Amino acid sequence: MRVQAPFGRRRVAVTGARDAGAYRVLEAADPDGPQPWPGQFYMLAAAERWGAGADERPYLPRAFSYLQADAGTLSFMFEDVGPGTARLGELRAGDELWLLGPLGIGFTAPDGGRRALLAGGGIGIPPLSAWARELAAQGIAAEALLGFRDAAHAAGAGLLTDAPVQVATDDGSVGRHGLVTDLLAAALDDDPLATVYACGPPRMLEAVRALCAARDVPAQLALEAGMACGFGACYGCVVPVREGGYLRLCVDGPVLDAARIDAVPAHA
Amino acid sequence: MRVQAPFGRRRVAVTGARDAGAYRVLEAADPDGPQPWPGQFYMLAAAERWGAGADERPYLPRAFSYLQADAGTLSFMFEDVGPGTARLGELRAGDELWLLGPLGIGFTAPDGGRRALLAGGGIGIPPLSAWARELAAQGIAAEALLGFRDAAHAAGAGLLTDAPVQVATDDGSVGRHGLVTDLLAAALDDDPLATVYACGPPRMLEAVRALCAARDVPAQLALEAGMACGFGACYGCVVPVREGGYLRLCVDGPVLDAARIDAVPAHA
Amino acid sequence: MTTVDFCGLRLAHPVVNGSGTYDAIAARRVFGDALLASFPFSAFVSKTITLQPRAGNPPPRLWETPAGMINSIGLPNRGLAGYLEYDLPELAALPVPLITNVMGSTEAEVAALVEAVDARPEIAAIELNVSCPNVRTGLDIGADPASLGALVRAVRPLTGKPLIVKLTPNTADVAAVAQAAEAEGADAVSLINTLRAMALAPGSGEPWLGGGTGGLSGPAIRAVALAQVAAVARRVRIAIVGMGGITRGNHARDLLLAGASLVAVGTENFRDPIAASRICCELKSLQNAETPSTSVNEPRPQVEVDVNSADSP
Amino acid sequence: MTTVDFCGLRLAHPVVNGSGTYDAIAARRVFGDALLASFPFSAFVSKTITLQPRAGNPPPRLWETPAGMINSIGLPNRGLAGYLEYDLPELAALPVPLITNVMGSTEAEVAALVEAVDARPEIAAIELNVSCPNVRTGLDIGADPASLGALVRAVRPLTGKPLIVKLTPNTADVAAVAQAAEAEGADAVSLINTLRAMALAPGSGEPWLGGGTGGLSGPAIRAVALAQVAAVARRVRIAIVGMGGITRGNHARDLLLAGASLVAVGTENFRDPIAASRICCELKSLQNAETPSTSVNEPRPQVEVDVNSADSP
């Protein structure tokens, strides 16, 4: 589902910034923005000194799913992976952000009395966290299965608060020693009547997609792609789809029915 | 006279930053640098986020005469006139600077028992301030004649501490109502036996040059030009000279004997 | 700002969009009617349309550069028939005149496109893309005055609508190409398109872009755009649409001073979908502050230097 | 990093300077012997020398752009005689081989320059500047394969020293020009020179640069340089000196991967006179970290895409 965005980016105040394990959480006041729908995202840029980082970047805004949206306050979560997140990570309460959104199409509720299995990890947490809250509000049974590299990253699991969470880590330092797909396979063995909602690193997402496909379990994937605009203008954020050709993730996604793609692109 | 610079820019810590009327004064620790000579300059850039200002600039470092150099601490003075000075104006103690220098050739002492008349204003203060201290150390009689737009700028006169100072302002709010050249003409009427050392906005500098030329008073002018490198590499900072052709201000200046030029370039 | 006359079209102001940098149909879905209520452009330029549908280049299609970006989109579009059937009705509903940008790999293809577009009253003008660095033929035709001239000669008679030729910057003498377009009856030229560019993947060192190479746009190319617009303005009398790296009103002002009568905003739209409105306001206040000679309705001002000889010793 | 063989010259590493972006004589005055003790380049490329002395363009000569700059220097130099008498002795004292860059407005001029330079054992190689956008003839010769070929044919026999042709990026098909140079016996090509660019004075709207137009350099043009070097590498077998916007080791690495055997640092020297040493260290550690195929001594790696057809649908 799509909530329309106000036309034009808006300058908003950062109201809070904190670390959550390996991640950074940024809060911004968005009094004029609508209530977004889980899975939607925003294009963000620091209002001051966006640029002049590594390799004289960033130049373009960056796409971020929202983590939570409460009473006109938006929160985002990210890891420092380049000049954009590095700059956003410098922001403190009182600094300002350029923000455009909400953008894209989010998740849709499970049908046929299925329960919701939220599978993902890493910076895939935000859309799942927002979705967990919405599902709880709708009284739809949901469970989250999250995978992380290590304990520092597993701290991110604490940001998903509205559903019971099972954690797996690659190094076994927290929760189960293994992958999200191990948790997911087990959960589906218990009871296959579920719709899977997944977001995370491409390889994890592809494993989830393959698992669900193999078991004929409906899945909705929140995908990522490099984006310049976020509103359909640049045609840069495409993924190949089964029906042929490409689809712009920013306007026709980022959430796609898993059945529409053959595989999750390695990088985009 | 030229003091040679260490090879390569060095990263130094800002130890202080304060306003002086309309101007900003920045202090930096330069333990590894040599003692510069008055009239020499440094190329400065903020170590972080140099760029991403107005029109996606600055990109190149900026040239600044030093105001004072004491025991390994350099001070600079500037006014916010563009993205470079705007960024430097944001720096606080603890921030870091890229610094190259000292560069160029500075002033030479008066000969024939002449006294030193330091004439200038605006951001022309720094080289005159440094020169006043050196002259005092050498026991050479010196007097400073400084012109400013208004009271806020006249506060800059306080940064020249080692010689008696006469101030003139365009609006008469401080000191004499008039121009530096009025002060200079009066001083030369009193006693023409002087060498004039001048630095300031092009129009003021040209007026001083013309006045000294008309009275056959020797003058040394600290000129400015847009600079990319500061060490003779780009050939960008040229001024036309009497003997023909152009001269690179960064290596053959910035201080020139007034007799070498027909006029002070309007902008460079 | 009074209205602007561009090849007989009366436009509310001199700021349009660069082809392929704004999808008004998608934007309508994302922003709703607010898009129409404060539409940022005085005319809307469509993405490049080809005779047959194109899927475009495989991803990745984007690479960020210092003060710019490379795109390797590859002209995805529904093809002429799809454009006329699905896109045109929605684009015709925009509050401004529609300029349709077309490109073909043969003279016959271009002719077919021009004839079909000419037949549609909803379309106010035609822009010929002979410059998109993402399609071989575009580069070749637009880089060579003779072949460009031949193409314009072939299609000029096929339409009475204003014909704009979009020039490629990837050529030795863009003014010569502009002169060929003028000589064959083009009503205007638009420039610059993107500069041929490339990026390698950080890890593998393989080409990053699915298309291999792409086109550089944004502030990084602004100074190149200004030089090319000025060079063209010295050698042709037809109207010029200037673009390349505009992010603020003074950049638009510079292009108008250099001889453009319209300016187009491209990459900056990506940073803010309503940026062109801000740019237009900034331009307006600059023009009000400055001498009338910067008003776009005055005869074209001449930058007082012959760009083609200024370089000699 | 093992030594690099470039046209028979053994160089300590693959990083040299771009012509006209370093004055070793002035730098010696400013930095003293420290310059020689840690000289950043493996060979020194002189500023362009002409037959007659040139004062260069009137100021202003510089304009800062987003992630770059425009220069309109106009090739000031003492002329051949002055160079040989005053500069050569000092340049010969540098701890690295000397490459002398020359430019002439006629074949005869270039021939005279090449012969004179060839006669001096202190000079290891000759670079022909046919590309400086600040001198008309440079643009014309370097932009056209035929005239460039004719020039190389005329001067090639006059010297046994390595002959490097510095290409202009302001052309439609730089690889075709490179092929012409190779066909006539050039030992190497170097690219890219600056992109033709322009700026207007903020207030007056008049051209800012004394020379009217100038050349754009720095990070802004990096992606254009990479595309042109890759395009040339696909079509010639002779050595390539790659440059354009290098500020870090990975940029040098990319150009080497694209097919260059040396890289040159230009504008980045202005930000730090010893930047090239840092860039060389960063390059070295990247190369140690990566597959041997990035080592400059391996046969030239091929970027796995035909840059000239990658653009087609």
Ligand SMILES: Cc1cc2nc3c(=O)[nH]c(=O)nc-3n(C[C@H](O)[C@H](O)[C@H](O)COP(=O)(O)OP(=O)(O)OC[C@H]3O[C@@H](n4cnc5c(N)ncnc54)[C@H](O)[C@@H]3O)c2cc1C
């Ligand atoms: C819909 C959507 C939602 C997202 N939500 C989140 C979120 O909630 N949290 C989060 O942390 N991230 C999120 N992302 C991912 C985030 O937008 C990207 O990682 C973003 O690029 C980070 O910017 P950066 O400058 O820090 O890193 P970048 O420099 O952009 O590097 C990130 C990746 O981009 C590629 N890259 C490297 N250099 C370049 C270049 N010059 N040009 C183009 N690509 C390059 C590489 O693959 C690199 O790994 C989301 C992305 C999308 C599309």
Ligand SMILES: Cc1cc2nc3c(=O)[nH]c(=O)nc-3n(C[C@H](O)[C@H](O)[C@H](O)COP(=O)(O)OP(=O)(O)OC[C@H]3O[C@@H](n4cnc5c(N)ncnc54)[C@H](O)[C@@H]3O)c2cc1C
């Ligand atoms: C030897 C020397 C010593 C100096 N000492 C001092 C000092 O002590 N204090 C001080 O305040 N200043 C000093 N200056 C001047 C200072 O270096 C310049 O004013 C510097 O350019 C300021 O940078 P900016 O980015 O703030 O302003 P800029 O943006 O550089 O604008 C400053 C001037 O440069 C021109 N300009 C505007 N845009 C551009 C552009 N894109 N490219 C090129 N030029 C442009 C205009 O004329 C403008 O008025 C000195 C200069 C020299 C050469």
Ligand SMILES: Cc1cc2nc3c(=O)[nH]c(=O)nc-3n(C[C@H](O)[C@H](O)[C@H](O)COP(=O)(O)O)c2cc1C
């Ligand atoms: C993502 C993208 C897609 C583009 N697509 C087209 C196109 O389809 N047709 C065309 O003529 N120009 C196309 N262009 C070129 C722009 O119209 C414009 O000429 C160029 O980007 C320079 O302007 P800018 O620097 O403001 O972006 C495209 C540019 C970008 C960045």
Ligand SMILES: Cc1cc2nc3c(=O)[nH]c(=O)nc-3n(C[C@H](O)[C@H](O)[C@H](O)COP(=O)(O)O)c2cc1C
């Ligand atoms: C100020 C300046 C002067 C230059 N002078 C010359 C020159 O005399 N001869 C020449 O062949 N190239 C000259 N160049 C071009 C550079 O050698 C180089 O090709 C270009 O700047 C691109 O590299 P960069 O982006 O690293 O600067 C000059 C460049 C600059 C910036």
Ligand code: FES
């Ligand atoms: S990000 Fe531009 S179209 Fe999707």
Ligand code: FES
């Ligand atoms: S500033 Fe580069 S030569 Fe003077």
